[in-house]
Amino acid sequence: MITFKNKTILITGGTGSFGKKFAEIVLKKHKPKKIIIFSRDELKQYLMKAQFKSNNKILRYFIGDVRDLDRLKLAMKDVNIVVHAAALKHVESGEYNPFEVIKTNVVGTQNVVDAIVSSQVEKAIFLSTDKAVSPINLYGASKLAAEKLFIAANNYSTKKFSVVKYGNVFNSRGSVVPTFIDQIKKKNKLLLTHKEMTRFNISLEEGVNFVIMGLDKMIGGETFIPIMDTIEIKDLIKILKPEHGFKEIGIKPGEKIHEELISKSDNSIKIQCKRYFIVCPSTITNKDKLIKKYLKMNGGRILNKTFSYNSSNLEKRLKISEIKQLIEKNY
Secondary structure, eight states: OOOOBTOEEEEETTTSHHHHHHHHHHHHHSOBSEEEEEESOHHHHHHHHHHTGGGTTTEEEEEOOTTOHHHHHHHTTTOOEEEEOOOOOOHHHHHHSHHHHIIIIIIHHHHHHHHHHTSSOOEEEEEEEGGGSSOOSHHHHHHHHHHHHHHHGGGTOSSEEEEEEEOOBTTSTTSHHHHHHHHHHTTOOEEESOTTOEEEEBOHHHHHHHHHHHHHHOOSSOEEEEOOEEEEHHHHHHHHOOTTOEEEOOOOTTOOSSOEEEOTTOOSEEEEOSSEEEEEOTTSTTHHHHHHHHHHGGGOEEOOTTOOEETTOGGGBOOHHHHHHHHHHHO
16 A cells, blocks of 8 residues: 655645545545645635645645646655646636647646656656547547656656546536536526436545555556446436426537547557556557556456447446435535
8 A cells, every 4th residue: 555654745736626635635544744736726725725724734835837847847846746637627618718728738747747757756647537538529638638648758757657537526516416506506497418418426535545546556657447336417307306497408519428438449458457447558668567467456357459438338327316325425
């Protein structure tokens, strides 16, 4: 099990939902020397500082943008581990502001990589999304490009770079459940894009713990994907029972009915362990070492080249009673 004792961790986009939960869990369960919150929003840093006031000797706040390479290099002085979570994430906004997304998600990620390569950082992990698989929107395409940049860095650096990729975070800001609950509170109709839509589901805490697991097990070059439950969006309507009903408004620009985390057209080596998948791209030089390690771990096995992992899979579909329990637990 990984130890953060006497380690300094930097989180880009550290004031977001993930960054705050990551800081909370690492502070509670591990003993890091320092956690650096790197983000561009001073108000969010101010609010986070108030929320974590008892830990302000360990938490440090660094205002900066991943678009600024020099600022990143300064922030990474004496850092051991980097978690790269900063991104522009709004799908529809990205369709109308494409180059802003490119500057943060692609150029910004290359800046993170370059800053790590010229620093004392030992390992780094990048948070990606199901929308990066067979992308149909700019957000997904930008995250796919960022994944490629992170993985390729293993070929020209002795530092370790890996990726973690998962789907919808159940209780994160901007996800479907809090959006629906907000609409109900405002006594509006629920705006449903497509009633057959399905999404992967993971809690914020599960996502953080999965990233910590990835930091523990990573060799460099692999992508970790958790085995998750899925939710059918129309089941949320049945549970929430909106007083004013719902209105189907059609799929938004760049939206999918079902999401994918592994595409059958991806010819990378795909390995299934007990609780997660590993994708080993053919472009990295240490793929044989990766494959050998993960086949030994948790009874890992190589999957068929055409294997796909899609949110429409009925085997992992949550029942209405299970979704109701999740809502009651989180709200």
